[in-house]
Amino acid sequence: MLPFLREEKIGLRTQVTFTGNKMKIYIPAYFLEDDSMGVIIGRRVQTIGLYWFSVDDKFYELQIPVKISFEFSDREKKTLRLKPGMPMMTYEIFMLEIGDAFIYDTMYKQSIEDISFFLSKMIEGAKMPPTVSYDEVLGIFLKALEVTEIKGKFGVGSVTLEFLLSELYRDKKNNGYPFRMSFDGKRVSPFDYKMVRIIKVPEMNSTFTGLTGEDVNQQLVAAVLRNREGRAERISPIEKIIKY
Numbered sequence: 173m174l175p176f177l178r179e180e181k182i183g184l185r186t187q188v189t190f191t192g193n194k195m196k197i198y199i200p201a202y203f204l205e206d207d208s209m210g211v212i213i214g215r216r217v218q219t220i221g222l223y224w225f226s227v228d229d230k231f232y233e234l235q236i237p238v239k240i241s242f243e244f245s246d247r248e249k250k251t252l253r254l255k256p257g258m259p260m261m262t263y264e265i266f267m268l269e270i271g272d273a274f275i276y277d278t279m280y281k282q283s284i285e286d287i288s289f290f291l292s293k294m295i296e297g298a299k300m301p302p303t304v305s306y307d308e309v310l311g312i313f314l315k316a317l318e319v320t321e322i323k324g325k326f327g328v329g330s331v332t333l334e335f336l337l338s339e340l341y342r343d344k345k346n347n348g349y350p351f352r353m354s355f356d357g358k359r360v361s362p363f364d365y366k367m368v369r370i371i372k373v374p375e376m377n378s379t380f381t382g383l384t385g386e387d388v389n390q391q392l393v394a395a396v397l398r399n400r401e402g403r404a405e406r407i408s409p410i411e412k413i414i415k416y
Contacts, residue, residue: 194228199223204264
């Protein structure tokens with residue numbers, strides 16, 4: 173437990189209370205533009221616990237892949253870059269004072285709705301906040317499966333899950349290539365990616381794989397635009413097999 177947090181029993185719930193002077197919690201603004209992702213009720217916020225916060229100008233990252241609630245004393249909205257390498261983003265910034273609940277209730281009630289929410293919004297919906305480092309994405313996904321007790325029930329190996337996730341993260345400068353092909357952990361920032369919805373992956377990979385998508389007309393338009401913009405075509409392994 174961090175030195176400015178204290179766990180205490182309040183009635184039937186267990187709360188993590190902020191004991192410092194000032195804390196700022198940075199929630200991506202789009203989290204609160206969709207009621208299913210986050211809501212503000214009076215002086216309390218409920219949203220998925222994937223965000224950054226600061227105390228005395230020192231930044232910390234929260235990685236709790238289920239919905240949690242916290243209290244706040246004041247709020248503001250700003251567009252800024254939290255740390256070097258991170259993208260410019262618009263945040264709802266919530267200020268906590270001593271005695272405010274950093275986590276309103278730590279007693280997590282496991283529900284299939286939590287993993288459904290995580291998969292539909294964070295993965296299929298490409299809503300994972302771009303403040304999450306690329307090399308931490310798989311860990312958060314596995315943590316979501318573990319917290320909701322789904323881990324191991326998919327019957328799918330970790331390598332397969334890692335590959336599927338990596339296809340959703342594209343090179344920001346060339347969406348035709350997965351970010352894993354340009355990220356080296358040194359010269360390229362781990363935040364310099366663009367996450368896309370899974371239904372967009374086929375059209376980004378190649379014209380052939382695009383035509384296997386749900387909307388053939390959209391795939392043809394994407395192919396024409398790719399050619400007009402002079403972007404290189406990525407040949408899929410299946411195409412190479414068929415060719416020979």
